Amino acid sequence: MSGLVVVGVDGSESSSAAVEAAAREAGARGAGLRVVHAFVRPVPYALPRLSPGAASPLGPPPLDVSEDGLRKLAGGLVAEAVGRARATAPDVEVSHAVVTGDPVTVLEAQSRAAELVVVGSRGTGGFVGLLAGSTAVHLVAHGRCPVLVVREQQRADGPVVLGVDGSAAGAPAVDFAFATAERRKAPLVALHAWTTWNAPMPAPQQPSAPYANPPGALAEEEEALLSEALAGYRARYPGVVVEHRVVHGPTREALIDASRSAQLMVVGARGRGGFAGLLLGSASQALLHHAHCPVAVVRGGR
Structure with a gap:
């Protein structure tokens, strides 16, 4: 053991x-x-002091257990x-x-x-x-x-869903999810959700339009981010069937929706969207309250 x-x-x-x-x-x-x-x-519980002639308190005192x-x-x-x-x-x-x-x-x-x-x-x-x-x-x-x-109530079927944000803090969650999917002989859905607000700021394309991007450029970058975050894990866990899923929309809503058909949701404690120094991100907190399946939260560093 x-x-x-x-x-x-x-x-x-x-x-x-x-x-x-x-x-x-x-x-x-x-x-x-x-x-x-x-x-x-x-x-220890103490009965309240009563003035002479006062009525006894209503009801029994709180249970006093040694x-x-x-x-x-x-x-x-x-x-x-x-x-x-x-x-x-x-x-x-x-x-x-x-x-x-x-x-x-x-x-x-x-x-x-x-x-x-x-x-x-x-x-x-x-x-x-x-x-x-x-x-x-x-x-x-x-x-x-x-x-x-x-x-x-837990599902015996369904995939293990991994929330991927591409941050270094999220890397231990990726390993945890792959290892869990392998032990359970379950498919793995690697889900990455993005919006224009949480995507990394691209390099300026033109001096006249410093934040302009060609059509579809952000989506392609987010696809590449997911692939990079999973690089090497397919070789380490060859028996795990992996589905890449990139969603254009809010992270919390996308993860909660994916949890409806999952047997397990795996997320890091804090991602790239949070403020430096925070120990728990908004997505992981939302899942703790609203997920439809068990949730594993994996912190970085241990």
């Missing part, structure tokens, strides 16, 4: 789907699987997830951990030793609102390995 896949669980249906997806990923990679649950240490009680509950959640993982991929070595701390911080720390972190699209408890707020954005922006966000 080499490598490690980490999955965050909280007992929700979404995290159950993430466990099954993580187990399949670990089996395909020949990696181990670690099931992780995180919880925040409870804050840390030992939470650990027992967490142990049951993790045991169920471990059983689900072993039923999904019997040959995968499964370990588990119950950690005190903020779930995002815990998963970020776990990502340092992992080759992939898998989470559900929405959950309860520690992972509540995973795609509705800053939690998912923080995890995919700061994690030290690719993050796979899984929904309850």
